[in-house]
Amino acid sequence: MKKYLFSLFFISFCFCSYAESGYDLWLRYKFIENPVIKQRYLSELKHLVVLNNSATLKAAYQELNIGIHGMLGLNLKRESSVTKGGSLVIGTESAMDVGTEGYKITSIQIHNKNCIRISGNTDVGVLYGVYHFLRLMQTQQDIRNLKLREQPKIKLRVLNHWDNLNGTIERGYAGYTIWDWQRLPGYLDQRYTDYARANASIGINGTVLNNVNASAKSLTREYLIKAAALADVFRPYGIKVYLTARFSAPIEIGGLKTADPLDAAVIKWWRDKADEIYQYIPDFGGFLVKANSEGQPGPQDYKRTHADGANLLADALAPHGGVVMWRAFVYENIKGEDRSKQAYTEFKKLDGMFKKNVLLQPKNGPIDFQPREPFHPLFGAMPKTQLMMEFQITQEYLGFATHLVYLAPLFKETLTSDTYAAGKGTTVAKIVEGTQEQHQLSGIAGVANIGSDLNWTGHPFAQANWYAFGRLAWNSDQSSASIAIDWLKMTFTLDRSFIAPTLQYMLNSRQNTVKYMMPLGLNHIMNLGTHYGPGPWDKIPGWNAHDYHQADAIGIGVDRTSMGSNAVSQYFPSVAQRFNDLKTCPSDFLLWFHHVPWNYKMPSGRILWEELVHEYYSGVDSVQKMQRTWDQLSGKIDQERFGQIKQLLAEQEREAAWWRDGSVLYFQSFSKGAIPSGLKPPSKTLKHYQSIPFPDRTEE
Known part of the structure; x- marks a missing residue:
C-alpha cells in the first residue's frame, strides 16, 4: 500500500512539475x-x-x-x-x-x-x-x-482595464480582476510583478486600473493608497498608472452640488484632487474619461462641451505633467439616426479646442469594436487635435475567450487604412503617431483581456492578442506574421512543423470569424443583451438589430451612401467616393454602406444571396479544417495546453455553426432564396436557433 501511494505521489509530482499552465x-x-x-x-x-x-x-x-x-x-x-x-x-x-x-x-x-x-x-x-x-x-x-x-513610434502605449472595484470585469472573459483591492496595499501579489514584466517585454508603458464606467470611489484616499502600491510595483518596469475619472465625482465624493466644468468650486475641487493624487503617485499618468455616453455623467449635463470637460481636468493635471484621455465613444439610441455618424458629428466641430495635454480617443471604427468596421472618420478629420487610437484586445464581439481569433490583422487593417486627409498615404498610423501634424503627444490604448485565470487570458491563443497589441503599439510597421511567429516560438515551440500550419490559421482566423458571424460588412447582429451568439432578430428596449442590417424582401444592408444616411460624407472625398459607389466599395464593407438587392451579381459570379450563404459556410469550414489540423499536431507541444485548445476549437465549431445556421435561416425568410447546391441546409428550424439562450447553448 505504501509503495502504491508513493507511486501515485511520484506520478503526481512529475505531472505538476512539467505541466504547462500558460x-x-x-x-x-x-x-x-x-x-x-x-x-x-x-x-x-x-x-x-x-x-x-x-x-x-x-x-x-x-x-x-x-x-x-x-x-x-x-x-x-x-x-x-x-x-x-x-x-x-x-x-x-x-x-x-x-x-x-x-x-x-x-x-x-x-x-x-x-x-x-x-x-x-x-x-x-x-x-x-x-x-x-x-x-x-x-x-x-x-x-x-x-x-x-x-525606439517606439507612439509615446503612450496603454492598457485599459475595464475592472470594477467589486472584482468583476466588464467584458472580461478570463476570470476576475487581478487587482486584489481588499488586500492592497499591504499584500502585493507576485502576479503584479509578472504583469509588469510581461508588459515591459512588449513596450507597454501605461495601465488604466479601473473601468471606464467608473466608480468615484477610485478617487478616494482609500483607493489612491491602493493604486499607489501598484504604481510602486510597476515603476521599475517603466509603467505609469492612470485612473478613470468619473465626471460627477465632485458631487459623489466631494460634497458639491454641481459638477459643472466652468464652476469655480468644481475647478478647485479637481485641482485639489490632482494635487492629492500626485502626493501618493508622483508619476501618475493622468485620467481616462468616458462622459455623456451610455448614461455616464459629463459636461453636457450642464450644457457644456466635451472640450470644456476635458480642459477642466487637463488644467488640473498640467502642473504635474499629467494627461487626459477623453473617449470619443458617444452615442444615443435615437430612432432614425445613424449611430455610426454620431461621434464625428459631436467632435469634429471641437477641433482645436482641446488643451495640449488632452488626447481624444476614438475607437478603431465608428460603431463599437465590431468584427470588421471601416476606420473611424475622425482620424484625419481633426488635424488640430491629438487623436489616440482605442482597440479592443478582449473579444467582446469575437467569441469571448472561446474562439481562436488573432487580432493583429484587425489592428493592422485599421492602422494601414488611408484617410487621404492630406492626400494619398495619410494613413491612420501616421495620424495616431502624431507625425502627420507634428503633435507633441501620441497614444494608443487596448482594452485588456487579462483576468485571474491561471493563463491570464482564458484562451491560450488570446495571449497572442495582448502580445501583438504591444508589439504594434511600439512599431506598427511590423507584420502580423512576424509577430505571430515570435509569439508561437516563445509560447509553444520552435518546431516548424507546428508553427507553419498554426501560423496560417492564426493569420486567417479573424477573416474566418467574420465570415461565420457578420460577413460582407454586416455588423451588430449579435445577441444584443449578451453580445454573444447570433441575434439578427433581436429586439430589446432601445435596441433593434434590424436597424443594423435592414433586411427586407428587396435586399440587405444599411444605406450610408449620399442617397441614404450620408455617413460616407464624413470621409475625405477619395475614400467617400470609393465607399459610395456600389461597384468600387470593397466587399468587406459592402453591406455596411449599401442596401444591396438579393439578386445583385457579385464579382464571384454569384448573386448576393448565394455569396452571403457561401461566406457563412466557408467560415464554419475553416474552423473544422483547423480542428483536423490541430489533431495532427498532438505531441508537438505540451499535452495540457494541446488538450485545452482542442476542446475550445470543438466549442468554436459548434458556435460557428450556430451563427451560420441561425443567420442564414433568418435572412432566408427575407430573400426567399434556396440554399445553394452542395451546401447542407440547417437541420433545425429558425425558431429553434432563436430560442437558444446564452450561456446555455445546448441544442438537444
Missing part, C-alpha cells in the same frame, strides 16, 4: 536543447556587467538572470566593469539618437574585449533592450555581429 506567457525561457545554438550563446555570454544600480536596471538584471539561466542553465556573475571578453554590458549612454525609451544592441569592443552592449538614454530604454535581446535568444537568432536600433 502562466509564463511568452516569457517561458525554455531550455535550449540544440547543442550548436547553445554553445554559440555560451561563447558570447560569460559575464554580465551592469553599469549602475537603479531599480529599473535591477529589474533588467533579474530578467537576464531568469532568462539566461532558463535557456542555458547558466548563472552569469555580475560585474561592475568590463575586464574580460564575452561580457554582456547593460547601462545608459548619453546623447543617443533613440529618444527617451529607445535602445541599441551592438556587438562592440570595450577595452579590446569582445562584448555585447545594450544601451539607451534612460534605464527604461535599456530594460526594453534587454527584453529584445532575450527575445533573440528565445527565438534562437544569431547574437553575433549585432547592430540593432529601436
Whole structure:
C-alpha cells in the first residue's frame, strides 16, 4: 500500500512539475536543447556587467538572470566593469539618437574585449533592450555581429482595464480582476510583478486600473493608497498608472452640488484632487474619461462641451505633467439616426479646442469594436487635435475567450487604412503617431483581456492578442506574421512543423470569424443583451438589430451612401467616393454602406444571396479544417495546453455553426432564396436557433 501511494505521489509530482499552465506567457525561457545554438550563446555570454544600480536596471538584471539561466542553465556573475571578453554590458549612454525609451544592441569592443552592449538614454530604454535581446535568444537568432536600433513610434502605449472595484470585469472573459483591492496595499501579489514584466517585454508603458464606467470611489484616499502600491510595483518596469475619472465625482465624493466644468468650486475641487493624487503617485499618468455616453455623467449635463470637460481636468493635471484621455465613444439610441455618424458629428466641430495635454480617443471604427468596421472618420478629420487610437484586445464581439481569433490583422487593417486627409498615404498610423501634424503627444490604448485565470487570458491563443497589441503599439510597421511567429516560438515551440500550419490559421482566423458571424460588412447582429451568439432578430428596449442590417424582401444592408444616411460624407472625398459607389466599395464593407438587392451579381459570379450563404459556410469550414489540423499536431507541444485548445476549437465549431445556421435561416425568410447546391441546409428550424439562450447553448 505504501509503495502504491508513493507511486501515485511520484506520478503526481512529475505531472505538476512539467505541466504547462500558460502562466509564463511568452516569457517561458525554455531550455535550449540544440547543442550548436547553445554553445554559440555560451561563447558570447560569460559575464554580465551592469553599469549602475537603479531599480529599473535591477529589474533588467533579474530578467537576464531568469532568462539566461532558463535557456542555458547558466548563472552569469555580475560585474561592475568590463575586464574580460564575452561580457554582456547593460547601462545608459548619453546623447543617443533613440529618444527617451529607445535602445541599441551592438556587438562592440570595450577595452579590446569582445562584448555585447545594450544601451539607451534612460534605464527604461535599456530594460526594453534587454527584453529584445532575450527575445533573440528565445527565438534562437544569431547574437553575433549585432547592430540593432529601436525606439517606439507612439509615446503612450496603454492598457485599459475595464475592472470594477467589486472584482468583476466588464467584458472580461478570463476570470476576475487581478487587482486584489481588499488586500492592497499591504499584500502585493507576485502576479503584479509578472504583469509588469510581461508588459515591459512588449513596450507597454501605461495601465488604466479601473473601468471606464467608473466608480468615484477610485478617487478616494482609500483607493489612491491602493493604486499607489501598484504604481510602486510597476515603476521599475517603466509603467505609469492612470485612473478613470468619473465626471460627477465632485458631487459623489466631494460634497458639491454641481459638477459643472466652468464652476469655480468644481475647478478647485479637481485641482485639489490632482494635487492629492500626485502626493501618493508622483508619476501618475493622468485620467481616462468616458462622459455623456451610455448614461455616464459629463459636461453636457450642464450644457457644456466635451472640450470644456476635458480642459477642466487637463488644467488640473498640467502642473504635474499629467494627461487626459477623453473617449470619443458617444452615442444615443435615437430612432432614425445613424449611430455610426454620431461621434464625428459631436467632435469634429471641437477641433482645436482641446488643451495640449488632452488626447481624444476614438475607437478603431465608428460603431463599437465590431468584427470588421471601416476606420473611424475622425482620424484625419481633426488635424488640430491629438487623436489616440482605442482597440479592443478582449473579444467582446469575437467569441469571448472561446474562439481562436488573432487580432493583429484587425489592428493592422485599421492602422494601414488611408484617410487621404492630406492626400494619398495619410494613413491612420501616421495620424495616431502624431507625425502627420507634428503633435507633441501620441497614444494608443487596448482594452485588456487579462483576468485571474491561471493563463491570464482564458484562451491560450488570446495571449497572442495582448502580445501583438504591444508589439504594434511600439512599431506598427511590423507584420502580423512576424509577430505571430515570435509569439508561437516563445509560447509553444520552435518546431516548424507546428508553427507553419498554426501560423496560417492564426493569420486567417479573424477573416474566418467574420465570415461565420457578420460577413460582407454586416455588423451588430449579435445577441444584443449578451453580445454573444447570433441575434439578427433581436429586439430589446432601445435596441433593434434590424436597424443594423435592414433586411427586407428587396435586399440587405444599411444605406450610408449620399442617397441614404450620408455617413460616407464624413470621409475625405477619395475614400467617400470609393465607399459610395456600389461597384468600387470593397466587399468587406459592402453591406455596411449599401442596401444591396438579393439578386445583385457579385464579382464571384454569384448573386448576393448565394455569396452571403457561401461566406457563412466557408467560415464554419475553416474552423473544422483547423480542428483536423490541430489533431495532427498532438505531441508537438505540451499535452495540457494541446488538450485545452482542442476542446475550445470543438466549442468554436459548434458556435460557428450556430451563427451560420441561425443567420442564414433568418435572412432566408427575407430573400426567399434556396440554399445553394452542395451546401447542407440547417437541420433545425429558425425558431429553434432563436430560442437558444446564452450561456446555455445546448441544442438537444
